[in-house]
Amino acid sequence: GHTNRVWSVRFSPDGKTIASGGDDRSAKLWNIATGECSKTIQGYSNVVYRIAFESDRQLLASGHEDQTVKLWDIHTGQHRSLSGHKNRVFDVAFHPIMSILASASGDRTVKLWDWHTGNCLHTFAGHESWVVSVTFSPDGQILASSSYDHTIKLWHVQTGECIQVLRGHTNYVLSIAFSPDGQLLVSGSYGQTIKLWEVSTGDCLGTWEGQDSRIWSVAFSPDGQTIVSGGNDRSIKLWSISDRKSLHKPLRTLEGHEGEILSTSFNQKGDMLLSTSMDKTIKLWDLATDRCIKTLHGHENSVWSGILSQDGCTILSSSADETIKIWDVQAERCIKTLRSPRPYENMNITGVTGLTEAQKNTLKALGSVED
Structure with missing residues (x-):
């Protein structure tokens, strides 16, 4: 049968055949009388989910629907693939010090890779469902992962030991981020809530009611005092971590996207914010005025992830249109498109x-x- 989730089934008009479609990118026709699969129609898709950037080496990592991690030289466009996951790769993160890359997958595992050699160093298993977000602590000692199993796990990078399980969310945990000092962790869930955790104890310090339902993205400001969230209500919300009593009151709300917000991130100074959306656009916001100052068009599907370079001149983005784009911020134009080869390229x-x-x-x- 199917090798992944089955999302849809339909009867034929004569009632003799069932058609099914699933996450394995295939449609199957089934003979009801015999129970046998009479035909398989195989499709192809290679959505690029999250990306991460190693600025010193100008190295870009991307997680893909085809179960691979890809490492790109952004100047030449050349890439190599890291294989080992058995389901799509939702997120990637570079270690802040060592030449290590982490990847989170629908196969319920997190893998650590030596990005010099391409070798898999460790596989962290323990989640009971898809692992969709992964991030290193600023000192590189701890790796955090979040999952559809409603939990966040903290792993010791060197030993691979799970040192803490953070429980409290009642639905999928879609996004996580460490504070700049590594003492706090913020998480966003499918169940409307944003939670703030103390890393050393695993205690939940506060809960905010965020977007209407899905909170796809959370991040800390560089000074560690503000959290940004983005979700399905098409708005970006800024929250003060010192005001944990006003659970329904964000500091500010930024509006302008016409689709769900999939990623949010601050620039180094903390005076600008980058957002990407299901509306196929990337927006840059001036936080002094709360105005959108740039809107980048060019992707043909949802933009899953965006990264603003340290100098603020370049944006990297990944999309469900199977591409990674590099943008000149000032000119508001795409200067390079990266795409992994398709089956008949x-x-x-x-x-x-x-x-x-x-x-x-x-x-x-x-x-x-x-x-």
């Missing part, structure tokens, strides 16, 4: 006979070309 089908127009269009979507 650059295969020339000019003059090929026996193909219908629909089949040709499918091959082109998978990378083939026609003069």
Whole structure:
């Protein structure tokens, strides 16, 4: 049968066949009388979920739907793949000191990689469902991971030991971030809530009621005093960590996106904010005025992740359109697009006979070309 979740089933008009579709990117036709699969229609997709940037080496890491982690040289566009996960890779994070990369996957594990050699150093197992977010503490001693199993786990990077399990969310934990001093952790969930945790004890210090439902992104300001969240209500909210009694009152709310907010991050000074959205755009906000000062268009699907360079001149973004884009902020234009090869990349089908127009269009979507 299917090798992943089945999201949809339908009967044929004559009642003799069932069609099913699932996360394994296939549709299957089933004979009701025999229970056998009579046909499998295989699709292809390679969404780029989260990205991470190692500025000293100008190295970009990306997590992909095809179960791989990819490492990119952003100047040449060359990449190499790290394979080992058995489900899509939702998030990646560089260690702040060592040449280590962490990846979070739907196979319920977190992997640590030596990004010099491409070798897998450790596999952290223990979550009971998809692991969707991963981040290192500022000193690099602790790795935090969050999961659809409603928990956050803290791992000792060197030993691989799970040293703390943070419980309290009642739904998927979609996003996590350490405070700049590493003493606090913030988490956002599918169940409307944002929680603040003390890392050393695992105690929950406060809970805020955030967006209507899904909180896709949380982050700390550089001074550690403010939390930003983004979610399904299309707004960006700023919260004071010192005001834990006003559970329903953000400091400020930024509005302008027309889709769910998928990622949020501050610049180094803390005076600007970057956001990405399901509306296919990237926005840069001036926090002195709460105004959107730049909107970048070019992606053809949801923008899962965005990173602002230290000098504020460049933005990196990843999208469900299977691309990573590099943007010139001042010019508001894309200066480079990175895309991993598709199954039939650059295969020339000019003059090929026996193909219908629909089949040709499918091959082109998978990378083939026609003069």
